[in-house]
Amino acid sequence: MFYQRTVLSNGMRVITEKLPHVQSVALGIWVYTGSRHEHISVQGISHFLEHMCFKGTSSRSAADIARLIDSVGGNLNAFTSRENTCFSARVMAEHLDIAIDLLCDIVFQSVFDPTETEREKAVVYEEISMYEDSPEDLIHDLHIQHCWPDHPLGYPTLGNLETIAKFSQDTLKQHFSAHYTPDKIVVTAAGSVNHQLLVEALSKKLGSLRSPGKEVAETPPFMQSGGHFQRKALEQLHLCLGTRGISRAHPDHFAFVLLSIILGGGMSSRLFQRIREQEALAYSVFSYLNGYRDAGLFVVYAGIGKNNFSRTVNIILEEFSRAKNQTASTEELQRAKEQFKGSFILGMESTENHMGRLAKLEFYHDHFYSVEEVIAEVEKITPEEIKALANNYFSSESLTLTCLGDLAEPKDFKLDC
Numbered sequence: 001m002f003y004q005r006t007v008l009s010n011g012m013r014v015i016t017e018k019l020p021h022v023q024s025v026a027l028g029i030w031v032y033t034g035s036r037h038e039h040i041s042v043q044g045i046s047h048f049l050e051h052m053c054f055k056g057t058s059s060r061s062a063a064d065i066a067r068l069i070d071s072v073g074g075n076l077n078a079f080t081s082r083e084n085t086c087f088s089a090r091v092m093a094e095h096l097d098i099a100i101d102l103l104c105d106i107v108f109q110s111v112f113d114p115t116e117t118e119r120e121k122a123v124v125y126e127e128i129s130m131y132e133d134s135p136e137d138l139i140h141d142l143h144i145q146h147c148w149p150d151h152p153l154g155y156p157t158l159g160n161l162e163t164i165a166k167f168s169q170d171t172l173k174q175h176f177s178a179h180y181t182p183d184k185i186v187v188t189a190a191g192s193v194n195h196q197l198l199v200e201a202l203s204k205k206l207g208s209l210r211s212p213g214k215e216v217a218e219t220p221p222f223m224q225s226g227g228h229f230q231r232k233a234l235e236q237l238h239l240c241l242g243t244r245g246i247s248r249a250h251p252d253h254f255a256f257v258l259l260s261i262i263l264g265g266g267m268s269s270r271l272f273q274r275i276r277e278q279e280a281l282a283y284s285v286f287s288y289l290n291g292y293r294d295a296g297l298f299v300v301y302a303g304i305g306k307n308n309f310s311r312t313v314n315i316i317l318e319e320f321s322r323a324k325n326q327t328a329s330t331e332e333l334q335r336a337k338e339q340f341k342g343s344f345i346l347g348m349e350s351t352e353n354h355m356g357r358l359a360k361l362e363f364y365h366d367h368f369y370s371v372e373e374v375i376a377e378v379e380k381i382t383p384e385e386i387k388a389l390a391n392n393y394f395s396s397e398s399l400t401l402t403c404l405g406d407l408a409e410p411k412d413f414k415l416d417c
Helices: 045-052 062-071 093-108 114-132 135-147 161-165 169-179 195-206 253-264 270-278 306-325 330-347 351-364 371-379 383-393
Strands: 003-007 013-018 024-031 075-080 085-092 185-191 226-231 237-244 282-291 296-304 400-405
Touching: 003 195, 013 195, 013 351, 024 093, 024 351, 045 075, 045 085, 045 114, 045 169, 062 075, 062 093, 085 093, 085 351, 093 195, 114 135, 114 161, 114 169, 135 226, 135 237, 135 296, 135 400, 185 195, 185 351, 237 306, 253 270, 253 282, 253 296, 253 306, 253 330, 253 371, 253 383, 270 282, 270 296, 270 306, 296 306, 306 383, 306 400, 330 371, 330 383
Parallel strands: 013 185, 226 400
Antiparallel strands: 003 013, 024 085, 024 185, 075 085, 237 296, 237 400, 282 296
16 A cells, blocks of 8 residues: 655645556545534534535536536545545546546535525435435434434434524535634545645645634533433334444454444344344344544444334343353454455455545544554454453443334333343
């Protein structure tokens, strides 16, 4: 892997990874701003602003933007998360100059036209409605809100109808000027890219940006334990049960990933085998680890019939206890390592994944880990480390359950592992 990193005079960072075996380039403009950095009165503004960046600039209409990227056979995309907003393009290497020009234009020259703003509100309203009609997606947002109530990390990225209705051109411009500043921006590129030429192009286009960023204090959230039951007329119950996790840069990150794989990371995992294969309680069951700059969550999800609620929850809690009291076998841990390595290496065959990984390493770590270094770290993890991690994090005091569906809270309900 060949990484290069340059800091422009205004503090903006440019990071590239040369991949000689490809003919394309994935380019991303990443901004360290997301729903975590919003005031409660403007929930959803980061996501809405991302939408509006595609609705016209001082020199291009929305149709012009679409026609230009299509004319070179490229792809244009964007997303907003709790801590980041990303605008990206993937093009053939000979069209990188067009991608640079287009991304810089939509991110830094958007006009946030009032007519387009009102029109886009209707689009986002529909996006929220679609999301709320997808309980298998909605449950995860509800769970994080219950785990971290009254903390910005618990805010829904899409916002809500009340706050979005108040957005105006001035609101968007104020948020942009406060958060889209050079010190919070990382530009990454992976593929057939010349680092120096990219730095020169970005210096010309964005080197004059100087406005100071608005400092937003970040404090880690406090984990709220307990059960939360939201009644909704659904055929299935959707539940998330988990505990506090770890930050992205935590030294135990890879060990926790392996623990998650052992518990619910595939068809051979303990929870999949017990809940689906042995007892046929669910079709979908899995676990995952969500990490942020200073906090994290470990979550098990299952979609079940309401008559299967108690048995499913008990099995999950039993497996938490088992992870605390018994070390994983050498064979089971090695299988988890191979699953991680396979998924990680296959992901590295995508230029977009390389590009995204560069940004996340810059935002969350102090070192650019090569694929070889990651694999070496994973191989060192022992069964005893996995057991110790389970004992540190699987405690009754930090267990949180969120349930969405046609079920009232059971009497004498208790979470204990």
